[in-house]
Amino acid sequence: MEKIKCICVMRELFRALSELENSLVDVHGISLNEAMVLCSIGDETIAASVIVKRTGMKASHTSKVIRLVEDKGFIRRELGTEDKRQMYFSLTDKAKACLAGIKEKGIEVPDLLLPLFGSYVVTDDCQAF
Template sequence: MEKITCICVMRELFQALSLLESRLLESHGISLNEAVVLCSVGTETVTASTIVSRTGMTPSHASKVIRMAEEKGMLERTPGTKDKRQMYFVLTGKAKTCLAGIREQGVEIPEMLAPLFREHQV
């Protein structure tokens, strides 16, 4: 694929992801990054470094998204018992309700992304 074509396809992908995020915000009140962080936590109690490794975000970006999720009441932070500097995160009831709503109601997927989601339909 020609390099400029690759960039143009990436632009279209970025636009599709932006549309997906807009729909997610409108229907469920969370950003795409927040949803990714919540999914990476799941039913576990995890550290920020676990969230970083599961999401592929940089530590500084993950920290910002974690803080935003905390401000929305979606994540609860607790210090470690042995090392008080080590922070652990768990989903709140509000986050669990939000994720359940996404599972039940879904989000309208932009056409460009639809083939990716068809592979993962349950």
């Protein structure tokens, strides 16, 4: 694919993801990154490094998103029992209710992204909610 065409395709993909995120914020009050963090935690209690791995975000960005969802009351932070420097995160009832609402009401997926969802399979690094 020629380089300029690649950029144009990426632009359209970015616009579709922005549309999806706007719908998520409007209907559920949560950004795409925030939802990905919550989904990556699921029913587990996990370290930030696991969230980084599951979301694919950089550690510094993940830290900011964790702080945002913590400020919204979606996650709780716990000190590690063996290593007091290690932090672990789990979902609050508020987060579980938010994810249940997303599951119940769904998300408006732009047409450009629909083919991706048809072949999607839940893997170990993406917790299904």
